[in-house]
Amino acid sequence: MAETPFKIAVPDEKIDLLKKKLALTVLPDELDDAGWDYGVPLADVRRLVARWQDGYDWRKYEAQLNEELPQFTRDIEVDGFGNLNVHYVHKRSDVVDAIPLLFVHGWPGSFYEVRKLLPLLIEASPEHPSFHVVAVGLPGYGFSEAPKKKGFELAQYAEVGNKLMIALGYNEYVTQGGDWGQMITEKIAQLYGHKHSKARHSNMPLTTPPHPIHRPLLLLSHLLFGYTPKEQEGFKRIEWFRAKGYGYFHEQSTQPQTLGYSLADSPAGLLAWIYEKLVTWTDSYPWDDDEVLTWISIYWYSRAGPAASVRIYYEVTQANGTRLALPPNAITIPTGYSYFPKDIAPLPKRWFKSPYLVFESEHDSGVTRPPSFSTQPSCCSLPSTMAETPFKIDIPDQKIALLKQKLALTHFPDELEEAGWAYGVPLADMRRLVGRWADGYDWRKEETRLNQELPQFTRDIDVDGFGSLNIHYIHKKSELADAVPLLFVHGWPGSFLEVRKILPLLVEVSPGHPSFHVVALGLPGFGFSEAPKKKGFEFTQYAEVGHKLMLSLGYNEYVTQGGDWAHVITATIAQNYGHKHCKARHTNFPLSGGYHSLYQNLCSYLFLDPNRASPPQFTRSPVAYLSSLVFGYNTREKEGLKRTTWFRDKGRGYFEEHSTQPQTLGYSLSDSPAGLLAWIYEKLVNWTDNYPWEDDEVLTWISVYWFSRAGPAASIRIYYEARQARPDALGGRPDLVTVPTGYSHFPKELIQLPRRWTKTRNVVFEAEHDAGGHFASHEKPHELVDDLRKMFGNGGPAFSVVQGKSGYAA
Template structure:
């Protein structure tokens, strides 16, 4: 099959749809003085969105791209994946014996990365070699067709690149790449090296530490390079964890929300470069190529799952799999690359060190990168003449031979009854956004492997648009949950208006209990346990239940200053109980509720908090030979934890490192928010039979929340972010509380440990094991959880009478 000339031509309808979406943009709030600590600053996104909406001219930039790039498409057959229509740029030099070079981009790049190096590489000169350059859009990127079946990994991308070069008549060629381009050109060197691929060059220099005491051999510069790598590991790699485990789930937000896509990529453009002076139109053109891409932006994420996903063994992963290639390798070191360290990469014949530059070398430092390629392949270079008869110079005399060488100062102090009442304008806006929804495609037979299946999202979105009645569910929530708001002063953070549910029992001496939810929960988690806990019974104690809406969740006000951490959430919970007259009380919580009630027990235990109970049982392995002491059930527990660590924790890595960046997509795209939360509702429960309206109500509380959904994920950054020492982190910090502790084990929680590992959690007086149930115990297994609390605090229980004169029974037992 022959190549077909290609011009970018985005339909007017797509431009009009984008304009409508931008005009309906919903942005998250931002903490005071946050800067880049939490992700992309709000001011940057507002400025870019304003320009995108009014002033940015796609047609002008489209014409420029078409004038600059000689573009084509060509069908390429890929073993096991059929034939894909591949978009590429083919820029030939005037020099007949120019060196064929395949340039391979990565994520979040595209063919546009080669824009500046093309004229430099193809220039005719007697002083340096010239190249015929082929730049292809990876399948699923830009205007290349995407694979429709799972399993399209590094080998397949390499196959496409190699076959494209052969189809163009380049049977012998060299390659250059960074990011995934490194992994793909490395694979080309491994599989096709020698016969076809003659040398490779990369600007993303991966590596492994040498044997022995690596630290003693490190120079000061080495340590600076490793500090950059450590920054990326702690602060910048959350996107990778999510994209390698649940790319489809993230894909809904990036496909549906142009603002979410903008923030997601813009963060990388800024953080991964070395102070590159991005112009707004430059950024918007880069993003627009993703937004208007043939397969949609979600398709570009799947390479992470296929190459470095949890199903891949360490030795099979994209950047390190297989033996080092034997063909000549050139390295260009740029100090602000994501990972910068020493190497065992292959047959290194050329190496260059630069004083500045980052991840997108071809775009950011085009002159330096091209100069390195000229030196490597030039007449005095170590890879001169690697492609026979292709010296790169105007005359064959240079052919040579291969030389492998804000709510302050309120006066309202008493509680105020509260009813949920979402304005009609917000409902109308939601409907418009849903009707403009754009969904990603799906690989054949993918199921849940890549994240939430589109069939589920389509069904839920269809119901959300037509059939789901928010006003009905709003009325139900108001009728069943006695809600209030109250100002709570928080040290260093002013006064916050806190939303809570207060369900009093008819039993006068009922036990005061504070229930604390986590993420992605809300006050709705307590919906089923409230009537059970507060009812009068001769068998079990009764409770006055207070359900705290965490600041930044539901209808509680969010903090406006950084540093609102677990101690501050605990302070709000304790002060709320005291303001209600409950000077002595007990607590229950899971997820972040575990960390918060633990902190309450540490700080306020004894005087105020008298006992605590959790259904998220954390643990630490004991000293010695762990395996020999583990039962089959212990191993089953750890298998669930291992699943979460490998497959389910990407959201956490992103939330704890760059929550603001993710927040743009969740705030702007109701479909993205739906998919992001729905995945957890399904995967974190034990086959719970979610009804569509049930899911939509749960998600709607986040969508309509007072502070917006972005505020809810900042707890990860504050509590376990990269700036926190291990000893200061939310779930493990400080010594265990001394007050009585009760544990309820549910086998499908996200972190499940052998029972013996939980011995250091505190003063354990009660423990219950359940055969089924997951993360949202109060919602999924309300009867079981309430029974455990009844047994713990009941007349024959180990914590009976911990709250003086509050037995929970009508008559003193």
Template sequence: MMADIKPYTIAVDDQRLKDLKTRLSLAKFPDELDDSGWDMGSPLADVKRLSKYWLETYDWRKAEKELNKLPHFVTDIQCDGFEPLAIHFIHVRSEVKGAIPLLFIHGWPGHFEEVLKVLRPLTEGGDGVKYPAFDVVAPSLPNFGFSEGPKKRGFALEQYAETVNKLMLKLGYNEYVTQGGDWGWGISRTLAHLFSKHCKATHLNMDSANPPEFLKNPLLAIQHALTPYNAREKHGVTRCAWFDKEGRGYNLEQCTKPQTIGYALADSPVALLGWIYEKLHDWTDSYPWTDDEVCTWISIYWFSTAGPAASSRIYYESNHNVDGRMDKMDKERMRTWSPGVKLGFSHFPMDIYVLPSTWVRTLGNVVFEKEHDGGGHFATWERPDDIVTDVREMFGKGGGAFGVVKGATGYTS
């Protein structure tokens, strides 16, 4: 390990804890219509209950102690044209020789904590024989968690991809695979286009793609035109329509005016709670969030190194990037064929986009695909067993991405 990769301990100082308690104690809540529901946003009763719990009962020090049981590190990564950033990450090396390097990439409103439930089974593997083992690297993306954020404009998907690619190279992984959803999807797709020499395969738990076109994808276009949608795909039409009509308000704000919403997120823990808790509810499949889970989730944003407002900038920058190699076509290029990088998809019915298989197969060589009967956007948190099983199947013996990383099959024999 290089000398400038240092162990990291999460240690929020007492003054910041006191400041949080003060702000929570002074919270002013809006009123609510008598027949208001989740369709209008985070309900008043829920936010009041969680705010009170956060203030009076929740123990950050206990959560901090649990998080610190994991091997945390920090190291400086510099993207071309930007200042060096101290990047926080979890890194667990498997005891299985030849484990597959796996880069776990979170999204918004998630963070590195999303890897916790899949970390142990993926790194332990199956005694080096039954199923593959992985070395897992789970960074806090720049502007998220305990990583620093840039002070210059223009830090878009290209730079996020460059950051995590340089991190993996610094750790000695010249080739690796990725797993992710949300922005983990976008960054994985960017890696596939810009760094395919190093990123050899991606497993994704979010659908995002364009429909096949006869000039670009003739066989898929014919299949799409002639094959009726199955039950999952029919449900997906309704789910996508709901999200586009009722669920994208946050996206439009963060894509266009992140500074404006930033004042509320930086000043008010209740505003931050309401802003993110809505997504924890709406984007999951009736997942039974405990108050402790929610408070830890939101606290990581509140105590983040770059501040709770910084994470929203990825939306703006990735929609206004004009100078990078991905240029104005950022999102459209992510939805084009990426040669040489094998793809796998796990479909969960309550994700924000649920698309037909013919659509996602326009992105590249899809070697794994599985439909699940439950689960939503935060798949590694809601359905960790499904993610572990799918990743093992994709990269294990007989899987479509077996042996994709030279010298790392995940098995001892």
């Protein structure tokens, strides 16, 4: 039973045979408008078969699997079946006392399913447990030997798993599995529980319905109170599976060999058979073609061939019948369940209650979302955020090629003579920028520079009511251990790019000023962060993401900085997490907002005659009201109010469209590179203070939106959600923020209100600048950083607000 290291190495002749078969593929026709009603659409199979034949590189993915997954084989003796050579993944944590975990897949899965979980599970942290992970390749799957005798059912699969763990030195362990993995780990618990299998977790909980004798109260509750809407949706999913998705089960449990001929002989047949499940059993998971083809190729190149894997259905139903679920009390070791609404059998949670059910987690989306699961095998308790993953921008070539094709087809409007900027972006500017974007601008060069300059990462953040979002961010630690943790938040039309110039300044160590550990959050729906998929994602949720990100990085106390929407987001962070976690905030977009919405800032506060102003209300801010009446406004304040009036009269149309019809606009932004360029370039010019934009600088800014993970339309939904959620508080509520606050005033900011209007008791720092506009970190990086250094530096009003993190060397 010695362990033998294993590397996948499919013989060349097998690959050649596959290519020949793919070249000879004959596909059926398809009914008009069939969609998915009849099974996998023909267009999908055509595309995947073509990619599999020409473009997909198995050797590349084979090498990746061998690099990422430490694989082994070992002979396991199964009672009555002799020795089986079993393939498995085994990765030990650096933590000696990590929890041994046996991961068991099902059909149409394989050892491949552990790939995304593995680095998360073995991660060592004082905040959550670490695991020694063993992912068994079930006999007859992947590169495990198939049993040659009849009757190899759940008890035998369980025996293999248990003996494998003991052979590896894990006399006690926990288990996790879904699909057949749920039933196999259940059988392990039955046969080897308490002594060896100490706890189990499943993401596909199954049980028997309420019974009038065994569970009369539960049955009565359903009869009296019915089912909740969520339970009814679950029953709809089960009914769909029974009516539309159960045919494979009948075939595989009755005539597996008959089916096996086609699976073994036809790559396209195997592809369609499994691809249907990958799509219909997941929750709109964005399958990449190569991801699908790697999944299918493991079956095609499997040791025993794909037909062997389906025999489990026949053997288990022969031994146990079709009622495979056990009553809740049948398992007497601690059990945990994760519920996903698009699993194929989402039963009511009430059905699973038992004294042994110690953990439950309900998710709003996904059945194949590894980060959500990775936080859960938690009868053993894992945190709500996944491990940090290094990230490099790497836009697929096909996306760049599509952009070039679209740019080559750009059709411009005409332009009035001497229009200048009065009507919007001048035609000459657009022709020049589009021409440069199409020929001369090198995205790969800019991509490389960004990857070199910015240490980027992704991490899944669980947002209450919205599930897990994969967040992209910049994280640069100062060389000084006691640097001040700072969360930088951008707005629209900004992105993580806005931290680029200030990052090296903030982390700089000097006896003359404080140093910062910098985290630049890519807001959900912007850049390379995943967009929320549900309605209602507003300031509270953006604030939650930022706060949880800082905690997950080990910054229990921190300060914040941001402009534009970040003014409101960081204010919300201060409101919801202030004093305990968020110790201070700074913004370069100060709005009063204490008693007025942003809309009122633009309407009630503003005036048509720039020489007159509507002062604050006496009942709400009597000192500011009286000072305005007595002393009037100085020159700078009058200029600021002129700027604000311009924005109200000439620059606010985008705001109304974004906050009322974002999807209508989104089609243009998503489909037209020139349209997106003009929409954002106008703001880059008009919102800055004569900043000398270089063409490539503009195009990089726009390209980040064009190539963004969710597309440019996703970024503008923040306006709609904000107005829907807080129509009377878009400017934030600085009066409700009680942490130390700092303001930097730049003369070409969009809304330039007199400082008396924005002053609240918690404002401990203010600085006025003679130049600069809306994008302070990009236009005036040194000035902005200097303000932060003064506010948080020795002698500043917010010095040492983060306990033990003064920003200076001891």
